[in-house]
Amino acid sequence: MAKHVFIICGAAGSGKTTVANYLREHYGMHRVITHTTRAPRPGERDGVDYHFEDDTSISRLHLLEQVTYDGAQYGSSYEGLQEGWQAGHDDVIVLDTAGALTYHQQLGDDAVIIFLTVSQLTVLAKRMTQRGDQQTAINSRLHSKEYQRDLHLPAALDGIAHVITNDDWSATRQELDHLVGKVLAAQDQKC
Ligand SMILES: Nc1nc2c(ncn2[C@@H]2O[C@H](COP(=O)(O)OP(=O)(O)O)[C@@H](O)[C@H]2O)c(=O)[nH]1
Numbered sequence: 001m002a003k004h005v006f007i008i009c010g011a012a013g014s015g016k017t018t019v020a021n022y023l024r025e026h027y028g029m030h031r032v033i034t035h036t037t038r039a040p041r042p043g044e045r046d047g048v049d050y051h052f053e054d055d056t057s058i059s060r061l062h063l064l065e066q067v068t069y070d071g072a073q074y075g076s077s078y079e080g081l082q083e084g085w086q087a088g089h090d091d092v093i094v095l096d097t098a099g100a101l102t103y104h105q106q107l108g109d110d111a112v113i114i115f116l117t118v119s120q121l122t123v124l125a126k127r128m129t130q131r132g133d134q135q136t137a138i139n140s141r142l143h144s145k146e147y148q149r150d151l152h153l154p155a156a157l158d159g160i161a162h163v164i165t166n167d168d169w170s171a172t173r174q175e176l177d178h179l180v181g182k183v184l185a186a187q188d189q190k191c
């Protein structure tokens with residue numbers, strides 16, 4: 001029975017969305033769509049990239065965890081996880097490191113945490129520009145304490161998270177394939 005949730009965390013621009021989409025497309029994982037009060041970026045769609053909320057609608061939700069990141073609210077629900085598991089799929093979700101820690105505390109080894117980083121941190125802002133983010137949004141992000149915190153693996157996730165340096169996409173893909181292969185093989189042995 002599938003019941004893992006692959007949690008992708010790391011700084012803005014490190015490649016979390018790219019990795020989550022790869023795991024969905026290549027391993028049939030269920031992408032858990034989380035909730036946010038931040039404004040959609042160009043090209044983002046409600047219900048696909050996020051459930052876009054306002055302060056009132058997000059406060060009515062029954063969330064497993066909720067954080068403030070760069071002045072906006074973000075949160076995820078247990079129902080979102082169950083959707084994938086009930087359909088027999090592993091889940092993949094994109095979270096900040098505070099959320100990743102909460103999931104580790106709640107789900108133990110069923111939460112497989114991947115922390116993404118890059119060798120040159122200056123690359124991150126360039127990737128945000130390439131992605132089409134507005135300059136004011138990039139500046140706000142770069143100066144937020146949450147962005148600064150998630151540039152490095154928090155001590156509480158040391159030895160728990162799998163760290164991948166996402167400089168070169170083909171190397172990242174190989175590391176992901178290796179990790180997912182190991183987790184799925186261990187899962188098959190348990191069944
Ligand atoms: N804890 C938590 N973090 C979330 C959730 N949804 C998104 N995030 C994180 O919130 C942060 C900001 O996300 P976003 O605005 O999409 O910016 P990005 O990091 O540039 O892609 C990222 O670290 C996301 O991983 C959630 O439901 N819970």
Ligand SMILES: Nc1ncnc2c1ncn2[C@@H]1O[C@H](COP(=O)(O)OP(=O)(O)O)[C@@H](O)[C@H]1O
Pocket residue numbers: 010011012013014015016017018019127128130131166167168169172
């Ligand atoms: N290894 C990589 N090399 C070059 N560009 C990348 C790589 N991984 C992701 N990107 C690009 O960088 C930008 C930010 O990636 P994204 O997945 O949106 O990051 P995040 O979700 O962590 O903010 C996107 O335009 C994406 O296509």
